[in-house]
Amino acid sequence: KKVFFNPRLYSERKRVASKIKSGENIIIPFAGVGPFVLPAAGKGAKVYAIEINPDACACLRENIRINRLEGQITVIQDDFENLFHMLNSVKSSEKLVNTAFSDLSVCLNPENLEYEIIQVPENGFDRAIVPTPYGMDHFLGEISKLVRKEGYIHFYTFKAESQIPGLINEYEKMGLEVELYRRTGNVAPGISRWVFDLKK
Incomplete structure (x- = not known):
C-alpha cells in the first residue's frame, strides 16, 4: 500500500472546512x-500542501486537476522539518520588515527538479491544519512559529483520555488558547485520535 486515506474523518474535515474564509493562507x-487540502481550497483559501511521499x-x-483547483494549491514534495527551517528563516529575515510577502524557492517535485517561487506571508499563515x-x-512548536498572531x-494527536488535561496545560504554556478539543476516533485500546482547535 503506497498511500493512506481515512474516509472515517469526513465529518471532521467538513467541520474544519466550515471555519475557513476565502482568501486565507x-x-x-x-x-x-489531500483530504484536508481540497475542502480548504474549495472554500477559496490559498493552500500550501506539504507531503514527502511521492505516490x-x-x-x-491528480485530485487537484480533477477538481480544477490548480491555481489555489501548491504541492510541495518535501520533508516538513526541512521545509520548516527554510520557511522560518525567510519569515524571520530582516528583509521582510517593509514587505507583505517574501519569495522562497522550493522544489515541488524532486523527480523532475521542478522548482517554484512561493510567497511566504510576512506575519505568518492564517491557519494550519495538521493531521x-x-x-x-x-512538530506543533515548529508549526506554531509559522502561524500569525x-x-x-x-492539531490532531493520538492520546489516552487521561493525557488530555496535561496536553491542555502544555498548549497553554506555549501561548496557545484551546478553543475546542474532542475525540475523532479510536485507534487502539485506550488510545484515541483527538483534535485541538488552537488559537495563537
Whole structure:
C-alpha cells in the first residue's frame, strides 16, 4: 500500500472546512492525498500542501486537476522539518520588515527538479491544519512559529483520555488558547485520535 486515506474523518474535515474564509493562507503538513487540502481550497483559501511521499503527491496533484483547483494549491514534495527551517528563516529575515510577502524557492517535485517561487506571508499563515502522524507531536512548536498572531491551528494527536488535561496545560504554556478539543476516533485500546482547535 503506497498511500493512506481515512474516509472515517469526513465529518471532521467538513467541520474544519466550515471555519475557513476565502482568501486565507493555509499550510497543511503531512497532507497525504489531500483530504484536508481540497475542502480548504474549495472554500477559496490559498493552500500550501506539504507531503514527502511521492505516490501521495501524485494522487494529490491528480485530485487537484480533477477538481480544477490548480491555481489555489501548491504541492510541495518535501520533508516538513526541512521545509520548516527554510520557511522560518525567510519569515524571520530582516528583509521582510517593509514587505507583505517574501519569495522562497522550493522544489515541488524532486523527480523532475521542478522548482517554484512561493510567497511566504510576512506575519505568518492564517491557519494550519495538521493531521499529525503518530508520535510526532513535537512538530506543533515548529508549526506554531509559522502561524500569525490570532491565527488558528487544527492539531490532531493520538492520546489516552487521561493525557488530555496535561496536553491542555502544555498548549497553554506555549501561548496557545484551546478553543475546542474532542475525540475523532479510536485507534487502539485506550488510545484515541483527538483534535485541538488552537488559537495563537
